[in-house]
Amino acid sequence: MLDDAQFDLRDSFTAGDYQRSEELLNKFRNQDIYRSKDNVLFNLESGIIYHFSGKYDSSSVFFTTAEDEIDENYTKSVSRGIGAFLTNDNKLVYDGEPYEDLYLNTFKALNYIHLKDWEAALVETRRMAFKMEQLDIKIKGLAEAFSKSDSTDKADWETGKVNIQNSALSHYLATVLYAKAGDFDDARIEEEKLNIALKEQESISSYNRMRDESFEQLRKPNSYNVLLAGFTGQAPYKVQEDARIFIDDYDDEQNNEFYLKFSFPVLQTHRSRVSYVRAVINDSVQTSLRLIEEMDKVSAEVYKAKQPIIYSRALVRASTKSIGTKLVAGAVRKKNEFLGDLLQLLGFIAQETTEKADLRAWQTMPGQAWMKTIQLPSGLNTVRLEYIADNGRTLYFDEFEVEIFPDTELELVESIYSN
Amino acid sequence: MKYSLLTSLLIALIFVGCRPSQKITRIDPGTTTDLSGKWNDTDARLVAEEMIADALSRPWLNQFNRNNQKPPVVIVGRVRNESMEHIETEVFTKELERAFVNSGEISVVASAEERAEIRDERLDQQANASYETTKKMAQELGADFMMIGNINSIVDEAVDNRTLAVFYTVNLEFVNVETNQKVWIGNKKIKKFIERRNYRGMP
Numbered sequence: 001m002l003d004d005a006q007f008d009l010r011d012s013f014t015a016g017d018y019q020r021s022e023e024l025l026n027k028f029r030n031q032d033i034y035r036s037k038d039n040v041l042f043n044l045e046s047g048i049i050y051h052f053s054g055k056y057d058s059s060s061v062f063f064t065t066a067e068d069e070i071d072e073n074y075t076k077s078v079s080r081g082i083g084a085f086l087t088n089d090n091k092l093v094y095d096g097e098p099y100e101d102l103y104l105n106t107f108k109a110l111n112y113i114h115l116k117d118w119e120a121a122l123v124e125t126r127r128m129a130f131k132m133e134q135l136d137i138k139i140k141g142l143a144e145a146f147s148k149s150d151s152t153d154k155a156d157w158e159t160g161k162v163n164i165q166n167s168a169l170s171h172y173l174a175t176v177l178y179a180k181a182g183d184f185d186d187a188r189i190e191e192e193k194l195n196i197a198l199k200e201q202e203s204i205s206s207y208n209r210m211r212d213e214s215f216e217q218l219r220k221p222n223s224y225n226v227l228l229a230g231f232t233g234q235a236p237y238k239v240q241e242d243a244r245i246f247i248d249d250y251d252d253e254q255n256n257e258f259y260l261k262f263s264f265p266v267l268q269t270h271r272s273r274v275s276y277v278r279a280v281i282n283d284s285v286q287t288s289l290r291l292i293e294e295m296d297k298v299s300a301e302v303y304k305a306k307q308p309i310i311y312s313r314a315l316v317r318a319s320t321k322s323i324g325t326k327l328v329a330g331a332v333r334k335k336n337e338f339l340g341d342l343l344q345l346l347g348f349i350a351q352e353t354t355e356k357a358d359l360r361a362w363q364t365m366p367g368q369a370w371m372k373t374i375q376l377p378s379g380l381n382t383v384r385l386e387y388i389a390d391n392g393r394t395l396y397f398d399e400f401e402v403e404i405f406p407d408t409e410l411e412l413v414e415s416i417y418s419n
Numbered sequence: 420m421k422y423s424l425l426t427s428l429l430i431a432l433i434f435v436g437c438r439p440s441q442k443i444t445r446i447d448p449g450t451t452t453d454l455s456g457k458w459n460d461t462d463a464r465l466v467a468e469e470m471i472a473d474a475l476s477r478p479w480l481n482q483f484n485r486n487n488q489k490p491p492v493v494i495v496g497r498v499r500n501e502s503m504e505h506i507e508t509e510v511f512t513k514e515l516e517r518a519f520v521n522s523g524e525i526s527v528v529a530s531a532e533e534r535a536e537i538r539d540e541r542l543d544q545q546a547n548a549s550y551e552t553t554k555k556m557a558q559e560l561g562a563d564f565m566m567i568g569n570i571n572s573i574v575d576e577a578v579d580n581r582t583l584a585v586f587y588t589v590n591l592e593f594v595n596v597e598t599n600q601k602v603w604i605g606n607k608k609i610k611k612f613i614e615r616r617n618y619r620g621m622p
Contacts, residue, residue, distance in 0.1 A: 068455075075580045075615050119500050126503045134576065141578035181499075 002090075003359050005033045009045060010363040014234060014418035018053045021364070025049065037093040040069045041360055044100060048107060048364040052416055056111040063104045063111075070096035074138075078145040089313065089358035098138060098306065099299035100362045102131050102167065106295075106369070109173050110229065113412045122177050128170035129193075135165070139305050146309065158308045164204070164301050166197030169293040169369050172218070176373065179221040180410050187219045197293075204297040206271075207368075213290070217373065224373035225408050228279050230289050230385050231416040233272035233367020236296050236303070238265035240357040258326060259348045262318035263357040264310050267303045269296045270367060273389055273419050277370040280384040289370035289385075296367035314357070321351060366416055376404045376411075387417040395419065456583065456613035458506045466589045467514035469607045474515070475522060479593065479602040483563070484524075492526045493519060493593065494562035502572035502587065515566070515591075528562050564593040564602065583613040 005028045012020045025045055028034050034042045043066035050059035073095035109124035143158065171194035178187035194215055217223055245260040277289040325347030333340025376383075381404060386397040398415035446452070451461045474480075483491045495516060498508040519525035529537055544553045568591035575584045586608070593603040 071580075078579050078581065120505055123500065123503060123505055126501075130503055130574065137576075137578055138580070141580060145579055 001033055002038065006041075006360070006363050010234065010237075013049065013364045016416075016418070018049050021045075021049045022053070037091075038360065040066050040073065040094045040096045040100075041362065043069065044096070044104060044362040045364050047104060048362075051107050051111060054114075056114045060108050060111045063108045066096070066104055067101065070101045074142075078142060088317070088354070088356050090356060090360060092358075094358075094360050097299070097303060097361065098131070098135055099295075099302045100365070102128055102135075102302075103295055103299075103362075103365055105131070106167075106169055106173075109170075110412065110414065113173075113177075113227070113410065114414075116410075118177050118181055118410075122174060122181070125170045125174040125177065128167050129174070132165055132167050132170070135302060136161075136305070139309070142306070143309050146313065158312075161305060164197075164200050164298055166193055166200055167293065167298070168194055168197035168201060169295070171197055172215070172292045172371055175215065175218045176227060176410070179219050182221070184219060191215050191219055201294065201298065204301050205291075205294055206297065207291050207294065221409075224375050224410075225404060226374050226376050226383070226402060226411045226413060228289055228372045228374060228383070228385065229412060229414040230277035230370040230387070231366035231368065231414075232274040232277065232370065232387060232418070233296055234270040234418050235362055235365035235367065236267045236269045236299050237363075238267055238357070238359040238361050240264075240359060241266045242355075258322065259351065260318050260322045261351045261355050262314040263355045264314040265357040265359055266307075267300050267361075269300055272367055273395055274368075274387045274417060275390045276388050278386050278388060279372065279374070280386060281374065281376065282381055283384075287372060287374060289372040291368060292371045293369045294367070295365065295369060299365075318351065318355060321355075322347070325350070366418065376402060378404050378406055378408075380404075383413050385413070385415045453611075456585070456611060456615075458502075458504050458587065460510065462587065462609055463507075463510040463514070465609060466607045467511040467518070470511070470515055470589075470591050470605045471518040473605045474519075474591075474593070474603055475524060477603050480524060483602075490524055490526050491563045491593075492528055492560055493564045493566055494528050494596075495530050496565040496567040498566075498568040498570065498591070500570050502570050503574060504572065506570055508568075508570065511589075512566070526560070528560050534559075562596055565596055567592055567594060581615045583615070585611045585613065587611075 005024075009021060009024055009028070012024055025034070025042065029042060043062045047059050047062035047066060050056075050062060073093050076093065077095050105124045105128040109121045109128070112118070112121035112124065171190045175187050175190040175194055178184070178190055240263050242261060242263045246258070276291075279287050279289060281287070325344060329340050329344035329347060331340075332343050381402045382399060383402050384397050384399045387395045389395050396417040396419070398417075400413050400415075402411055402413060404411065448460070449464070453459065453461065480491070495512050498512055500506045500508060516527050520527050528534075541554050541556060545556070548554075568589065570587060570589050572588075573586045575586075577583065587610075589607045589609075591605045592601050594601050
């Protein structure tokens with residue numbers, strides 16, 4: 001039921017109907033489809049819907065709640081250990097994916113930029129950088145906690161390597177914000193980290209990035225008064241994959257039929273139709289926005305590091321269930337062979353029907369972030385953000401009227417096209 | 420009769436059981452209430468107490484009084500939050516202002532934002548207030564020193580997320596507005612060790 005609700009929400013959001021998305025989300029909440037265990041998701045979805053509806057204060061409240069809950073729920077996950085291995089993950093409280101925890105701070109930072117609170121926005125970019133640095137430790141911590149509490153010896157509690165340790169998006173925003181605050185040394189350090197992050201992300205990129213253009217201009221606060229931000233694509237989505245193992249080692253003494261089915265979620269990215277984003281200023285000047293971060297690819301990369309833990313959990317859960325069925329069926333079979341076989345068959349059916357992967361994920365997170373800083377003259381300007389397909393066709397555009405005053409420091413012009 | 424009595428008891432039980440469980444108690448503002456481990460009023464109070472005592476006891480104050488025969492005039496500038504938390508620095512800067520003004524040893528003038536509003540009022544008086552009560556223009560007291568500062572934090576988290584150490588360092592400085600000379604630097608360090616609750620059984 002929640003899976004269907006998530007699809008509906010994604011559809012309404014990608015259609016750009018934020019009012020409908022807000023209504024849908026509240027309807028799902030009232031119908032108890034988003035339960036208290038799904039609070040993190042509810043707050044993440046609300047945060048982004050309110051953000052793109054221009055309700056920045058409310059959006060930050062939702063994101064802050066989500067962030068606190070992720071932190072608390074992660075501690076519970078670690079403490080819980082094997083205690084909940086018999087329960088399907090989707091019955092447990094959702095503790096957010098590490099990439100969701102990371103990107104909620106992006107939108108909080110953007111909320112604060114819209115509200116002209118640079119200092120608060122910088123707090124968010126620092127949190128992003130910190131979370132990115134801690135990612136490897138956090139995922140290893142989770143594996144370690146599960147490993148300690150697992151006495152079944154059915155799984156290797158390994159983690160994948162997190163190959164990305166920097167978020168280009170956080171460093172881009174921090175460079176702009178430090179430069180605007182007059183902290184040029186910090187801006188320079190952030191620009192260096194931005195370049196490192198872009199280099200790190202080259203291997204996972206599916207776009208041709210403009211590598212030759214430097215970001216040095218970001219450190220010159222008087223050279224721009226507008227930050228253009230275009231978001232494209234969609235959040236990665238989870239699909240269920242099933243694995244089945246059947247061992248038929250029948251002998252006269254005992255029935256050694258062993259059936260194991262386990263389901264786990266696999267993260268898949270959604271291909272955006274957008275080839276690039278450009279801005280048309282006052283119907284005359286054109287400039288292309290730079291692809292700063294492929295949030296979907298970074299998410300998939302981060303998820304890859306956690307994937308072995310997800311497999312191991314699913315395997316241990318299914319094994320425990322299967323062994324339980326086998327033991328009970330074996331005991332009954334000694335007294336009544338027919339009943340024992342029937343029980344084992346019912347056990348197989350139960351495994352088929354109850355084993356379900358946890359497909360919960362943040363649906364409304366965008367897939368790519370494009371940015372550019374520009375200098376606009378004082379007065380009323382029009383800025384049109386155009387989303388261009390491979391064949392050069394404009395898929396979508398958003399037009400803004402931007403009023404610039406002599407003392408305007410930084411205006412954020414932001415838009416999204418999710419297809 | 421017995422049936423209706425049981426029903427009434429059941430309804431009463433449900434009513435009592437469904438009462439809001441929120442309880443509010445007024446407590447002494449000086450009480451330490453560490454709930455989340457985040458920066459809170461106690462930290463702000465500790466910073467204010469230390470900074471006030473330090474600023475008022477250092478030689479710069481006597482030196483200024485001796486040389487100028489008047490208390491120094493201070494304006495509160497920006498205290499930058501360079502931490503990973505949203506910290507309302509005004510909570511302790513206002514405490515400092517209050518202590519300086521009440522001590523009589525340091526004069527404090529309105530900050531840039533406050534000044535704008537007062538200037539609007541003064542301008543308005545020129546047109547609307549009576550001649551006797553209109554306040555004069557260009558009579559503002561210029562600050563001798565500006566108080567600026569920053570807050571930094573270092574977070575060290577255990578692998579299992581259950582223990583966390585946060586180190587805050589708060590720096591405040593008085594900078595001579597004319598010469599850029601720093602006459603006082605105060606520093607307060609706060610270190611917190613946070614042990615998170617164990618799993619409470621909620622799935």
